[in-house]
Structures are given as C-alpha cells and as structure tokens.
Amino acid sequence: xxRENLSGRRHALLxxxxxxxxxxxxGCAAYLPAxxxxxxxxxxxxVPWPEADALFHSDQHWLGGDGAYSVDLGGYRVLxxxxxxxxxxxxxxxxxxxxxxxxxxxxxHGTDPSTASITFYWGEKDHMPSSFFGDGDEQWxxxxxxxxxxxxxxxxxxxxxxxxxxxxxxxxxxxAVLIDNPDSAPSDWNVTWLAVPKVGxxxxxxxxxxxxxxxxxxxxGADGTAHDAYLVRWKISDVLKxxxxxxxxxxxxxxxxxxxxxxxxxxxxxxxxAQMEFTVHYxxxxxxxxxxxxxxxxxxxxxxxxxxxxxxxxxxxxxFYDPPExxxxxxxxxxGKSHRGLTGADLVFTYAVNSMDMDRLLADEGIYYPVFVRGxxxxx
Numbered sequence: 147x148x149r150e151n152l153s154g155r156r157h158a159l160l161x162x163x164x165x166x167x168x169x170x171x172x173g174c175a176a177y178l179p180a181x182x183x184x185x186x187x188x189x190x191x192x193v194p195w196p197e198a199d200a201l202f203h204s205d206q207h208w209l210g211g212d213g214a215y216s217v218d219l220g221g222y223r224v225l226x227x228x229x230x231x232x233x234x235x236x237x238x239x240x241x242x243x244x245x246x247x248x249x250x251x252x253x254x255h256g257t258d259p260s261t262a263s264i265t266f267y268w269g270e271k272d273h274m275p276s277s278f279f280g281d282g283d284e285q286w287x288x289x290x291x292x293x294x295x296x297x298x299x300x301x302x303x304x305x306x307x308x309x310x311x312x313x314x315x316x317x318x319x320x321x322a323v324l325i326d327n328p329d330s331a332p333s334d335w336n337v338t339w340l341a342v343p344k345v346g347x348x349x350x351x352x353x354x355x356x357x358x359x360x361x362x363x364x365x366x367g368a369d370g371t372a373h374d375a376y377l378v379r380w381k382i383s384d385v386l387k388x389x390x391x392x393x394x395x396x397x398x399x400x401x402x403x404x405x406x407x408x409x410x411x412x413x414x415x416x417x418x419x420a421q422m423e424f425t426v427h428y429x430x431x432x433x434x435x436x437x438x439x440x441x442x443x444x445x446x447x448x449x450x451x452x453x454x455x456x457x458x459x460x461x462x463x464x465x466f467y468d469p470p471e472x473x474x475x476x477x478x479x480x481x482g483k484s485h486r487g488l489t490g491a492d493l494v495f496t497y498a499v500n501s502m503d504m505d506r507l508l509a510d511e512g513i514y515y516p517v518f519v520r521g522x523x524x525x526x
Contacts (some may be wrong), residue, residue: 188432189524190450192467192495198259198518203511206237207275208252208266209244210514212480212498213423215355216254217292217299218487219328224254226264227289227301232514233268233275241508248277248286248306251332258490259518267332278332279323284308287321291356291425295363295382299328302352302365304422317370317422319344320351324388343393343406349376351393355426357456358382364456368422374415375424377457379403396457417451417460426456427486432523438484440497441465446472446479448495448519467519471499477513478502491520 202210211231219225231250232241247268256262269276279287285307292301302322309316322340345351347369354366354375362379369376377396384392393406399414417437424439437451441463448467453460471477481498488494496516501507507514 187525189464190466190493190521191524192448192493192519192521194470195260195491195494195518195520198490198494198520199515201254201259201262201264201518202515204264205266206239207234208232208250208268209234209239209241209511211250212500212514212516213249213289214481214483214496214498214516215289215291215423215425216483216485216487217294217301218257219253219294219299221329222255222257224257224262224485224487225292225299225328225332226252226254227292228252229288231268235275239511241511245275247275248281249279249289249303251278251289253332257488259488259494260490265331279303279337285318290320290350290352290423291354291365293356293358293363294328295358295386297326297328298386299325300356300363300385301325302356304350304353317348317350320353320367322352322390324385338388340388340390342390347412348372349412350422351376351378353422354420354424357426357428359428359456366416366424366426368420368424369415370422372415373418373420375417375420376413377416378406398458416458419463421480421482423481423483425483425485427484431492436484438482438495439463440480440482443478443480446482446497448482448497466521467495469497469499469517471513471517476501476503476506481516492523493521495519495521 209232211228213229215227217225228250231247232244233247234244250268252264252266254262254264269278287303290302290304305318305321307318324338325335327336348371349367349369351367352365353368356365363382363385364379367376378393394403395409395413397404397413421439426437429436434452435456440446441449447465449463449465451460451463469479471479478500483496485494499513
C-alpha cells in the first residue's frame with residue numbers, strides 16, 4: 147500500500163499488531179516408555195544468536211512477522227508459521243509500501259538457522275499480497291501449532307473476528323487444516339479445512355503446541371481470560387482421516403480423559419499462568435516434556451516448565467533468559483517458543499518484538515522479526 151493509504155489505516159493496523167501480542171500473552175510420532183523416571187535437576191542458559199537472526203531478514207518482500215511456530219517437515223526442511231506479516235509487493239524493502247497479511251509461512255532449507263536458506267509464502271488477492279490461510283475483513287486466522295503425521299501435515303489456526311470491544315477484535319475459536327502433500331512447495335499444497343468441535347468456554351485449542359505421542363495427537367490450548375492451559379487429544383488414525391470431532395479433554399482433577407460430548411463444565415487446567423502461545427516438546431536428553439513461553443507483557447523473560455508425562459505434573463515456570471529489548475519500555479516482547487526441529491545448539495528459541503509506536507514499527511527493521519536465542523542445559 148502507499149504511504150498515504152497506510153497513514154489512513156495506521157490506527158487500525160497498530161491495534162491489529164498489538165492485539166496479536168495481547169493474544170499471545172493471553173494467555174512423526176514419538177515412542178515414550180510408559181514408566182518415565184523423574185528428570186534430573188538442571189537449568190537452561192541462553193545467549194543471543196545474531197547469526198541466525200539474519201535468516202528472517204533475507205527476503206526482499208517478507209519484511210517481518212510474529213508468531214513463529216516451526217514444524218519439522220523432514221528432509222532437512224522446517225516449516226515456519228507466522229501471524230500478521232509485512233509483505234512488500236515491490237522490492238523497496240520499505241514497510242510503508244507493504245501490505246499486512248494476517249498469516250504467512252516459510253520453508254527453511256537446512257536445520258541450522260545460522261546457515262540455512264528460506265523461502266516465504268503468502269496468498270494473492272486482486273494482484274496484491276493476502277493471507278495464506280483465508281482472508282477477510284471481519285474474520286481471519288492466526289496460526290497455532292502444527293505437526294507432521296505420517297505423510298500428512300496438520301496445522302491449527304486461531305479464529306479471530308472483529309468485535310466492539312476496546313481493541314476491536316476477539317478470539318472466536320479454532321480451526322484446523324490437513325495437507326496431504328507436505329513434501330510439495332506450500333504454493334502447491336492440497337489444503338482441506340476440517341470440521342472441529344465447538345468450544346464455547348473461551349479456550350482456544352491448538353493455540354499452542356501440537357505433538358504426537360504413540361497413537362494420539364495432543365493439542366495444547368489456553369484460556370485468554372484466566373491464563374490457564376488445557377490439553378486435548380485425538381487418535382492419530384482419526385486425524386489422518388480428517389476426523390477431529392471425537393476430541394477428548396484431560397480432566398486432571400479426576401486423572402482421566404473425558405470425551406468432548408460428555409464434558410460437564412470446564413475441566414481442571416493443566417497448569418496456570420499460560421500464554422495463548424507456547425511450545426511443548428519431549429526432550430529425550432532429559433527424559434521429560436519441556437514447555438517454553440514468555441512470562442507476560444510486563445515481565446517478558448523466557449521461562450520453562452517440565453513434566454515427566456504430557457499430562458503432568460508440571461513444575462512452576464522458571465525464568466532463564468532476559469531479552470535485551472526488555473530495557474526499552476516502549477517495546478512489546480511476547481510469543482516465546484522453542485524449536486525442537488532446529489540444530490546449531492542444544493536448544494533453539496525465538497521470541498517476537500513489537501512496538502506501540504507505528505512510526506517506529508514501520509521504520510525500524512530491527513524489530514518485528516522473530517529473534518533467535520541459543521540455549522544449553524546445565525546440571526545443578
């Protein structure tokens with residue numbers, strides 16, 4: 147869009163980009179032995195990784211985005227899923243000439259982000275950039291988690307709609323898509339939109355990680371009001387057929403799984419103080435599940451929890467990295483995540499940096515790109 151057109155939309159655009167940060171704050175199957183011993187005590191130490199940051203700055207058209215979930219596609223390919231993204235249809239590398247699309251994605255070639263290459267993808271509407279998944283003025287989608295299942299890829303999406311609240315937007319639920327040819331370039335994907343259960347309790351399923359363990363697909367979600375985390379699952383055999391209606395909830399207070407259609411009220415949360423976006427993966431070197439998130443908009447350090455089983459018990463969050471951008475009170479830091487499919491460090495993390503100053507957001511290419519952090523385990 148032109149500078150004149152963009153100026154006319156600055157207020158709405160700023161609200162949209164900030165809302166994505168607020169939403170974040172709102173909070174190949176693996177075989178695991180049935181009897182997992184308690185994990186050893188350790189800490190995580192982390193440092194900036196500027197050599198990896200260059201990966202997201204390498205495209206002439208894709209000028210930044212947030213969210214940044216990753217999916218290991220195999221074959222040294224990694225899928226990246228972004229929320230609101232700046233796309234310059236020309237080659238000016240100037241955000242004032244860019245269009246903001248609600249979601250975009252990229253395929254990284256090579257698993258070490260400091261040496262890999264990357265190709266970005268988005269949609270096109272009326273010869274202008276548009277969202278990859280759906281595109282509308284009244285309703286749109288921000289990506290959640292995704293995973294590869296056999297030869298298919300499933301991606302969960304947060305459904306967002308316009309509202310008359312203070313921000314003008316609200317979370318309306320979740321959706322999911324199944325891709326049966328993930329080895330192809332995303333521009334050639336066969337995308338099937340799946341029917342999903344209706345969840346009217348404010349919990350957004352799949353806003354966080356989606357992982358496969360033995361015969362089940364597990365999806366983490368969060369409540370944007372109470373900041374609690376929840377866990378659901380499906381049989382992988384059902385998911386591969388595109389069937390998500392037979393969902394089960396983990397009911398921790400009774401230590402059992404409950405069918406969605408038999409759920410009486412809201413289940414007990416998996417843990418509290420959860421952001422809408424976070425990641426969970428199984429860490430084989432520690433024989434535990436590792437959860438990563440930023441603590442909050444007011445204290446945006448990266449933190450982690452651990453659990454011996456996917457259902458818990460989950461430890462309290464432990465901070466391990468203070469982003470240097472935290473010193474600037476005008477910046478928003480959110481969407482902390484780990485990336486199990488990446489190499490180059492024991493652990494790889496990213497977080498998002500945003501600004502409430504639209505002029506700075508448009509001019510400062512040092513922000514609104516995912517920031518890489520490399521981490522290591524340290525025994526206590």
